Amino acid sequence: MRRRTLIASASAALAAPALRPAAAQPAPTRAETLLLVQEYGPNSLDMQGIGSSQPVNGVALNCYDRLVRYKRVALPGEGNGSTFDITSLEPELAESWQEASDGMSCTFRLREARFHSGRPVAAKDVKWSLDRAVSIGGFATTQMNAGSLEKPEQFVALDDRTFRVDYVRKDKLTLPNLGVTIPFVFDSELAIRNGGGDPWAKEWLKNNVAGSGAFRVEAFRPGTETIYVRNDDWKSGPLPSLRRVIARDIPSPSTRRALIERGDTDISYGLPPKDFKDLAEARRVKVVGVPVPNAIWYVALNATTGPFTDVRLRQAVAWALPYEAIMQASLFGRGVPMWGALGGPTTAWPQPFPYSTNLARARELVQQAAPGGVTTSLLFDAGSGTIAEPMAVLVKEALAPIGINVELSKIPGANFRGELNKKTAPMVINRFGGWLDWPDYFFFWNYHGNNSIFNIASYQNPAMDRLIDAARFAADADTYAGAVKGFIGLAEQEVPMIPIAQPLHDVAMQRSIGGYQFWPCREPDFRFLTKG
Amino acid sequence: MSAVPLLDVRDLTVEFATRRGTVRAVERVDLSIGKGETLAVVGESGSGKSVTSYAVMRILDRAGRIAAGTVTFSGMALRDLPEGEMRDLRGWEISMIFQNPRAALNPIRPVGRQIEDVLLQHGQAGRGNARARAVEVLESVRIARPAERYHAYPFELSGGMCQRVVIALALACRPQLLIADEPTTGLDVTTQKSVMELVTELTRARGMSTLLITHDLGLAAAYCDRVVVMEKGRVVETASASAIFRAPSHAYTRRLMRATPRPGAGLRDLLPEGAAPFPPAPIPGAPLLVVEGLVKEYPRAGGSLLGRLAGRAPAEAPFRAVDGIGFEIRRGESVGLVGESGCGKSTTSMMIMRLLDPTAGRIAFDGEDIGAIPARRFASSAARRRIQMVFQDPTDSLNPRHSAARAIADPIRRLGTLRGAALAARVEELASLVGLPAALLDRFPHQLSGGQKARVGIARAIALNPELVVLDEPTAALDVSVQAVVLNLLHELKLRLGMSYLFVSHDLNVVRLLCDRVLVMRAGAIVEEGPVERVLGNPAAAYTRELLAAIPHPPA
């Protein structure tokens, strides 16, 4: 399946440094050291552990290896780096793999790699790591389950370098799910030895890396900085050109912008869209923006309780939203419009809905459904306030003239998920993104009657559920395409959530920085970065 | 008096910039002091006597300035002297001692160091011998164990001792002129006596001149050669001490002299001629107040629980402020309670007033043991209205936010029955009784003079026709001329209303005027008791004799 991106994908050969470093290394020079600033860093070194924050993905990515990674696809434009194709896999720790003829298992051949401890990577390490991922609970287990990786019995170490995954069901997500930042491989002996009786060594792995990845962690100071140094013995890919990476936590976005603008940092992560827009226009630094696959900013309307149980009011809101204004004033153009589609639904995702700003139609629908008008409240996460707050203010202002009075409620980050779990919020601004880039995956979380936390609209429709389930386990492409078009069409009709834009994931870097790689987890991959 | 005066002040005028514009505190003052002479400047508050001395020293506040006149010291015109030279003069040629000696010393610097500072400043000692010199100076003012006292802080010394240090400071550089500004006000009479004797002796021995500023004519007369009397910023009379007492020429001086309580003068003698004599005092009746075995103890400070646990503070015996005293006051009688500060007289009066709970003992008022009623609940007791009090400081005892009328009416509103017009009439009646013009009733305390405030306080005390009134140094904060009037008023009211007085005072002359009997207290105990003529005329206790001897006596 072709993934839709803003920029048409093209393939390009990626130059990799071919020289092996000498045995005795001088200290890394500034040119070999990368400085990156981000809002906050990892709170753990173990992405499988409970409560790990978003930046821990970066540790998993750079310090550990997975069996496979996604095929890297160059982004258009000189030196803009690459994105990925989730449907085609490349070797990482596994040098080859073969799916069984019945399609119910896959056997991996491991390459001769060594952990940072010097011990060779063995199949038992892979088994231990995947067993851990499905057993540890929390996010790691949930993510594994999303690819039908559910129990340790599925993972079999055949010999030192042969490893098999047995499927519980045929699931197109199973193999791609081995490429995300959860099923990475630990040095199981080292972990168990230091685990202090805990079979999964949770505490120890939180503060220690036991991997075979391209980088080791030299210093881990949560809330301050994380320093990575290259593992010169890395086998799962070309040796990185960076020898040292310093990732500093700088909470103030203004400072992060100032640092990149003045050339005091190499890469600046997580700026407000306004800053990315300015930086991109000024062209002094490079801004690489990749539309985040399977991610959307949307307004959810509660279809189970409150005023928006009436579909006409939901449609009225969809017709009333000031899409252009939001795109300009809230996202500053750093997104892909998700409104004003002409023609029926396609199988692409995300794709624009057929709504656009049309106050007359909106007013008419409100007149029909609630002539006296409606008063309601709109929730948004204070944590993403830079974008959500102006968006909310614009929504409030746009809805007032059609008779929908909105009170804004800014929910502190910690409470936001709790509020969503209550399932009572009439109107919510949210952004959802799924790592596994399939529309049925998105719909499963956001529209399915099993009512996950992300079905913010609490939308319940058996017809929708049937279509989603049909697509998830469709045997052939046509059935799949039919189901996908079916549920997208239904969503456009029923609008429990109104897509606004697909966000761009922006990163600002000095012009000298090359080899940028975008992955589903969105964290920077130091393995391919070059400087100078 | 030598021909060329050491200090000569001519036409001195000092102005203060105030929020009401410029005020002249001193106007065209002339005075001069010869070498070795002792001159007193006497006046009541606001007479400008202190300002004159500050002007001489050029240490007026920021707001004050010398507007006119000359100050000549040893032939130097001080007014035009550059500040640097003037500074060298201070403490070196002219020095000064002040009222309230403890406040006059730097509280956080050992006294010896403070003396050293002066010695070093004026080159009277070098780094090497400053300390030895300071100890010498301390010794010269008769401070025992001077080497030890060198390290003492002012708070570790008694008031009299502090004043000695201040004197040491002033005399350290052997100046030619000493200005003593109310040097003994606030000190007990016995201390006053020793301080004044020390000053006189040292200045005489060194041939110094002294300018003594005081409100006390008796003190001036006892220690000075000549007296300058000031009133409202002007000099009204200058004469030799003996002459001024024999034949005061100015009316103000005469009035001042008359108002000063002294042996042999009655209450009426304090007032200008013409006041009708008092009717004879009634024979005291049955006992109204009987005090037996009254004790007040205070725990010693600093004994926290944890401190005690740490073993740093062994349980000390509590301090006995009043140590088992007993006396009685009969109806219509006026009893004086005298003693020096800290003797327990105020504590006693507070317990009788039921503002303070006694530790032990009995206070029977008209047969009822009011000492058993806790002070907090006494406000609602029936006896409350029968015992009232006139406070020492008339300013402090009036609520600054209440008018005079409201202050006087307050007890009636709380404990009496009159309301509305009847109340207003009663307030006016009380005001006229204490001689307060009715026009002043709407004023607030800060708009009244000291004497007027005292009258308001008295009117409030008698508003409910109490049987016993405790007078706690009611005139201590007043000028003598006002004191004379208030004392007369109090006596008059007693006769008219048949009240009994407990008169608490440190001033034997005043007690003599107002009281029938007197109790002399020392260290919480009564050392002598008896009719006022007997106790003051022929004291039995050594302490009473000491007190009497300390009162300054003008030259006969």
Next chain:
Amino acid sequence: MPENPALALPRPSAAGNLLRHARYVLAGNPVTAFSFLLLLFLLGCALLGPSLVPHDPQASNALRALQAPSAQHLFGTDQLGRDILSRVVVATRLDLGIAFFSVALVFAVGGLAGVAAGFFGGWTDRIVGRLADTIMAFPLFVLAMGVVAALGNTVTNIVIATAVVNFPLYARIARGEALVRRNAGYVQAARLTGNGELRILLTTILPNILPIMAVQMSLTMGYAILNAAGLSFIGLGVRPPTPEWGIMVAEGASFIVSGEWWVALFPGLALMLAVFCFNLLGDGLRDIVDPQRRT
């Protein structure tokens, strides 16, 4: 003792006297006079502001977003194209309101508790003292954040949080003042005239410490405004899109580096001016009320 000739002069009436005194202080103190004018200006904005402003403070206009100050928009426009001048002016009422009500609340609770503690002593004193100590032991801003986070970010809760963190200050000042006056002559006199302790507290002690508390209240007004702004910066402030200085500064802060300085600067100046005004006013009031203790 230096004699103060001014005190000996007769004085007409209390009110007149205070007025003259005020005039004297103001004349000798141009800074205080200036702060009085500033206060009048702020009050004017708070009362009349909404009807005077040139634009609807809440009306957005994406086409005019982030425009620099111009004749049409004297203070420029913000991210949503709203007129900053209008928002700054309209916000005055809310900001002064928060400050006023939090100060009134803390005065009522803390002041009274402190007076009672100082006057009665004993257990009352111990309880109030412990309470104040406990609050003092918290870092105040974090405590305020905690209170708002726990109770929810509404205007009422910001008022409560500001009052809570100021409690020790008021309780201490009131306690100290009451302690000094507990055995003053006029309080003893009030006891003699049959006033109960509670009555003395309310009618004698309290009115006498009011002026000193007034000074404190003025100073705390400034702090209250800063506190609310700080809470907004953290994201615990007033709800959007209500104009409030703190939020506007916080929002505008991210635009400073990109050159849109006006978004943060003007609300910041308004904030500063208001806090400045109350601080100077507090100083000035202290001069009028209690010239000895100006700090």
Next chain:
Amino acid sequence: MLRVALSRLGTAVPSLIGVVVVTFLLTRVLPGDTATYFAGPVASAEAIAQIRAQLGLDQTLPVQFGRYVADLARGDLGTSLGTGQPVLHEIATRLPASAELTLSGLLLAALAAVPLGILAALRQGSWVDHLCRVVTTAGVSLPVFFTGLLAVYVFYFLLGWAPSPVGRLDAFATAPPAVTNFLLIDSLLAGDTETFLAALSQIALPALTLALFALAPLARITRASMLAALDSEFIRTARASGLNRRTIVLTYAFRNAMLPVVTTLGMVFSFLLGANVLVEKVFAWPGIGSYAVEALIASDFAPVQGFVLTMAVLYIALNLAIDLLYGLIDPRAKEG
């Protein structure tokens, strides 16, 4: 001295108990379900329940409190969910950063405010006095985050005088061997001038920002207590004794005026230590203030509790230190 110290500690115990209880309750009424927050974006109900049990949040409040107190007694302040580290360890590593910043700010403020206050008192009512008042009041009237941002914009972004605001040391400098954990002191101890200058240039702006805020209370109290001291009778004695102005102002007036200044200094220090939250945020300073705020926003109990307890202990220690200092300055204080 010891007695003063002990009695101080004695009176502090109830406050400390109060702080423990209030902190516990406050963190428990904070809205937001920690378990949900940390279970990750696509957590199942079981996953949430599991985390809740792991955090002990399924117990009753008294049980939770009991556990909390028992942990405290063992010196265990819990683990931060936000950074995944033991709170005690994090506070221990972050406190020096906050303390160094706050002390530097305070030192700067004191160096400016005390002379300014003395000058204002000496020239009461003059333009110096008014200027002092206006400048210090203006300083305290600006929200610190605003001053901080402005300072970064002007001195770093526009003028380039200050180094990039990236914390205590720039990314390429190496920290000196830890002795006091105050980089300025440690680098000097190690004789490493380069690192000292690097640390100094990093701390300059945030310290100035804090100093600006601390200026007003210090200058005001200095002025007021100097006025009171200059007005007192012993100064008149000193003047009448002909002591020179320097001795009068410094040895006599200022030493007496120092008592309230020291008290205020302590208060300002404890206030700043907690309140430099915002400055730490702006300058990416790895201190305890920003740590606590991030935790509070994330409903992360343990760091908030740990921070508040640390502050309470510091506050008590500080007061003790002030009492002892008082004893050194003022002989009367020793008497209790």
